Amino acid sequence: MFKSGFVTIIGRPNVGKSTLTNYLLGEKLSIVSSKPQTTRNNIQTILTTKDYQMIFVDTPGIHKPRHKLGEYMVDIAMDSIKEVDVILFLANADVELGKGDMYILEQLKSTKKPVFLVVNKIDESNPDRLAQTLNNYSKYYDFAEIIPISAMNGKNVDTLQKLMIDYLPEGPMYYPEDMIADVQERFVVTEIIREKALRLLREEVPHGIAVEVLSMKQTESGKYKIEANIICEKKSHKGIIIGKDGVMLRKINKYAVQDLKKFLDTKVSLNIWVKVRKEWRDNLLFLKELGYKK
Ligand SMILES: Nc1nc2c(ncn2[C@@H]2O[C@H](COP(=O)(O)OP(=O)(O)OP(=O)(O)O)[C@@H](O)[C@H]2O)c(=O)[nH]1
Ligand SMILES: [Mg+2]
Incomplete structure (x- = not known):
């Protein structure tokens, strides 16, 4: 009997949803950073074996939105619970059950789908704390696992994976067996550049950043030439992103190229420009252009 189904991974920002998605797939397709609100889209990755096909949905962290982009992110994350077979609710072992988690769990009370409590980051939590976290959450919600x-x-x-398979229904292969994600190559390129900016920049600058890939051309030798814009919200942010004598932008470029080479499996040259677009996170038309639309 072949099993198949969809598994969504939801939770507060920064709990490790994208890290788990990448681990389950064995490949890095979702970007990861120590800053909350890293993921902005629902990203589907596909794991196929001879016995089953599992489609994971990595979602943006659920938070109180402060602009249209945030509203979009929370909206699509919550939407993901409607069309799946299993819901993984991720929490941080070291963080107490808070209002944000309670809000998500309230929303989950109306679903009939199995909800797993997945408490992450046990490598850095102490056992007493972990026991407390497990206890608090399980009092609040009736988790399937x-x-x-x-x-x-x-x-x-591996234990988590086995449990997910147990809950998968019998079903067809939804995607070709060699397909590992439903995202375009160009999207991953955009995200890799954004990840480097997120990781290297501080305070409010990284959250106000978007990346736009303007062109991606392959030369005869196979090398990719990529041109991209980093969009930011203020002139002062542009200065920070470029850095003194262009040092910061060169760093972002260097780290992005390292990952792009691995991802595209060939040589890469990357040109980045920095553009200011005031309050773009509240500009619906521009959000649509960037692909932040339903
Ligand atoms: N120590 C430890 N750190 C982890 C673990 N999983 C994730 N992290 C770190 O936690 C941070 C957030 O990880 P992400 O995977 O980006 O978290 P996310 O839930 O996808 O975050 P958003 O996309 O912002 O909602 C990163 O710095 C990760 O390296 C873990 O198991 N242990
Ligand atoms: Mg993420």
């Missing part, structure tokens, strides 16, 4: 894991080093992820 409870699994403490480390998405970073993979601890217990």
Whole structure:
């Protein structure tokens, strides 16, 4: 019997949803950073074996939105619970059950789908704290399964995976067996550049950034020439992104090229420009252009 189904990974920002998605797939397609609100789209990745096909949906962290982009992110994350077979609710072992988590769990009370509590980052939590976290959450919601894991080093992820398979219904292969994601190459390129900016920049600058790939051309030798814009919200941010004598922008470029080479499996040259677009996160037309639309 071949099994198949959809599994959504939801939770507050920064709990490790994208790290888990990448670990489950064995490939890095979702970007990861220590800053909250890194993921902005629902990203579907596909794991196919001879016995099953599991489609994971990595979603943006659910938070209180402060602009239209945030509203879009929360909206699509919550939407993901409607069309799946299993819901993984991720929490951080070291963080107490808070209002944000309660809000998500309230929304989950109306679903009939199995909800797993996946408590992440056990590699850095202390056992008493972990026991407390598990206790608090399980009092608040009737989870189908409870699994403490480390998405970073993979601890217990095999157990989680087995449990997910148990809950999958019999079903068809939804996607071709060699397909690992439903995202375009260009989207991943955009995200890789954004990840480097997120990781290197500080305070409010990284959250106000978007990346736009203007062109991606392959030369005869196979090398990719990529041109991209980094969009930011203020003139002062533009200065920070470029850095003194262009040092910051060169750094973003250098780290992005390292990952792009791996991802595209060929040589890459990257040109980045920095543009200011005031309050773009509230500009519906521009959000649509960037692909932040339903
Ligand atoms: N120590 C430890 N850190 C982890 C683990 N999983 C994720 N992290 C770190 O937590 C941070 C956030 O990880 P992400 O995977 O980007 O979290 P996310 O839930 O996708 O975040 P958003 O996309 O912003 O909602 C990164 O710095 C990760 O390296 C883990 O198991 N252990
Ligand atoms: Mg993420």
